[in-house]
Amino acid sequence: MIYKSVSTYTLQRLPIYLEFLKSLSKDKFIHISATNIAGALGLNDVQVRKDLALISSGGRPKIGYPTQNLIYDIEKFLGYDNVDCAVIAGAGDLGRALLSYDGFSKYGLAIIAAFDVDEAIIDTAINGKKVLPAHKLKDLCSRMKVRIGIIAVPAPYAQDICNQMVDSGILAIWNFAPVVLIVPDNVLVQNEDMAFSLAKLSKQLSKRLSISQ
Amino acid sequence: MIYKSVSTYTLQRLPIYLEFLKSLSKDKFIHISATNIAGALGLNDVQVRKDLALISSGGRPKIGYPTQNLIYDIEKFLGYDNVDCAVIAGAGDLGRALLSYDGFSKYGLAIIAAFDVDEAIIDTAINGKKVLPAHKLKDLCSRMKVRIGIIAVPAPYAQDICNQMVDSGILAIWNFAPVVLIVPDNVLVQNEDMAFSLAKLSKQLSKRLSISQ
DNA sequence: TAGATTGTTAATCGATTAACAATC
DNA sequence: TAGATTGTTAATCGATTAACAATC
Known part of the structure; x- marks a missing residue:
């Protein structure tokens, strides 16, 4: 079709x-x-x-x-039937949640590795996926031809990580940091910014409350 | 204004x-x-x-x-200047990530407690917020007049938790479970379903790739 | 003054909805 | 057949964009 x-x-x-x-x-x-x-x-x-x-x-x-x-x-x-490989930057609470979630495969996404700067968790595995030192991100992504990068680092580091991902040939970025990322035209960014949802929810709620009283 | x-x-x-x-x-x-x-x-x-x-x-x-x-x-x-209280159902990886995130207060949201069924984590605290047994959800929410409920439980339990929240007077639900919740007209639901974002991202990516080759 | 910028009015664009013929 | 449902064409609705006068 x-x-x-x-x-x-x-x-x-x-x-x-x-x-x-x-x-x-x-x-x-x-x-x-x-x-x-x-x-x-x-x-x-x-x-x-x-x-x-x-x-x-x-x-x-x-x-x-x-x-x-x-x-x-x-x-x-x-496209849930063909699997895309992804890496995740940041293995803090959010990164860990994403790594632990086995449901992504259902959506055609396979997270193959995580990157972090915290020595305490480097070389450990979360849900069977290895946490690697952040400086290895570029090399691994370009060697493995990874197409999708997930950003789950604190806001101040997001743009830097994003640049590294872009340099290594990543074409789509799923961004959980509350930052407007700057990328070349050929790179897609999908923001998963909780602030948006929260804004909608709390605004609509306060509207309801003000009408109903 | x-x-x-x-x-x-x-x-x-x-x-x-x-x-x-x-x-x-x-x-x-x-x-x-x-x-x-x-x-x-x-x-x-x-x-x-x-x-x-x-x-x-x-x-x-x-x-x-x-x-x-x-x-x-x-x-x-x-409405970031006035704080709404919220509770969270589910203190697994995602719930933990949300509880650990201190940025919500910036958006006028204060998570005051979490609920779970796992005995191992009940009565512990995550980021200073207590994890309470799930059966106490209704009572606490109605007593404290909590307006916002966050659902971070596995999909099969989401509707049940949602019903409990609605019964206890919660007016807005922020739903992280990949389920279409059924609620009365006066209750708001904001879905934070990663499947949506992921669908957008992977679809656009595959479109790009098919054009460029 | 010249030019950048605001704010408004009008035009365009596209998504949603209504109407309806075709089909099982 | 009668009626539910599909799929399409046309109308509506609303968001975005263009044009432009007013302003600093």
């Missing part, structure tokens, strides 16, 4: 559909309708249908989409 | 502006122009100006906005 280009809006909804579809009983939901999905997730049914049309071979009127096919199509589209 | 309603797009950009503004030298940037901010962050200058108009008392032509005032205005708008 040749994919049309997909907006980031659609791209953000696809993992939600996937998660929902996987939560369904395989026996009871041989087929699932866009109306159903939309209802469960609080979305518009046409929107769901349009999203699905972009990545799947389609459903049948009155019946809906074959659930398992749809799961497969979404996973395929999202 | 009476705020007009702000779109979620604007709301997501505000923390980015804030972070950028804080990174500026206080001496060199008494004032900052929307053009400058836009240039540094890769945004459109009119967009920045419109965003800022919604939350600040305005800048002056040719001069720009007083940097410190702007920082204050954004923080005030985002």
Whole structure:
């Protein structure tokens, strides 16, 4: 299947559909309708249908989409079926949490090593992944042709680590540090900044509270 | 200042502006122009100006906005100046990372306690915050009138914990579990699902790679 | 004054939603 | 057949961007 280009809006909804579809009983939901999905997730049914049309071979009127096919199509589209290697910089609490999380493989991401400056943890392993000294990052990434770098170091060190990653040929950076990274045009940055989410949550909460009183 | 309603797009950009503004030298940037901010962050200058108009008392032509005032205005708008109490369910790696992170207070969030089922860590403290047995969650939250709950438990337990939080009067849930939570209309959910970010990153990366070869 | 910048009004762009014919 | 559902075309809605007058 040749994919049309997909907006980031659609791209953000696809993992939600996937998660929902996987939560369904395989026996009871041989087929699932866009109306159903939309209802469960609080979305518009046409929107769901349009999203699905972009990545799947389609459903049948009155019946809906074959659930398992749809799961497969979404996973395929999202690239969960082929594994990308990644390294992580920073093996503090957050880095450790990410290293310990085995769920990433499900999403096609394999963290192969971690880097840190703390002598106490260098050469130890976290969840079977070795913690290496930070100065080895560049060499290992370029030798192994690692494409994805995860930044989980404190904010002041983030840009420096980012530069090293870029130098070593990394093409996509998943940034957990609350810093706006400067990268060349050919490098992607995905910020996972908790401040954004927190801003949304607390703002909406205070709005609710001020209306309701 | 009476705020007009702000779109979620604007709301997501505000923390980015804030972070950028804080990174500026206080001496060199008494004032900052929307053009400058836009240039540094890769945004459109009119967009920045419109965003800022919604939350600040305005800048002056040719001069720009007083940097410190702007920082204050954004923080005030985002509610970073008044502290909300929160509890966290799940003191595994992720929960531990969140508990250990002292930066949340900056965003007006104070995690006051954690809850877990693991006897080995109950009654210990992480970063000065006590880990309590899970069955005490409801009682403590309703007694302390906690408004925000953070879910960092494995996916299968998330909905149950969510229900307990809702029952105890929590109004906003920050959900780190990859699950679509079902909540009453009056409860807010903010999903911090890494699958979304990862989907975006890996999809964009594979697109780039397929174009460039 | 000249020019950089603000803030506003109008145009554009694109995502969402509504309407509806086709299909099972 | 009747009715639920798909998929498409058109309308709506709202965010972004362009144009420009006002201002320092």
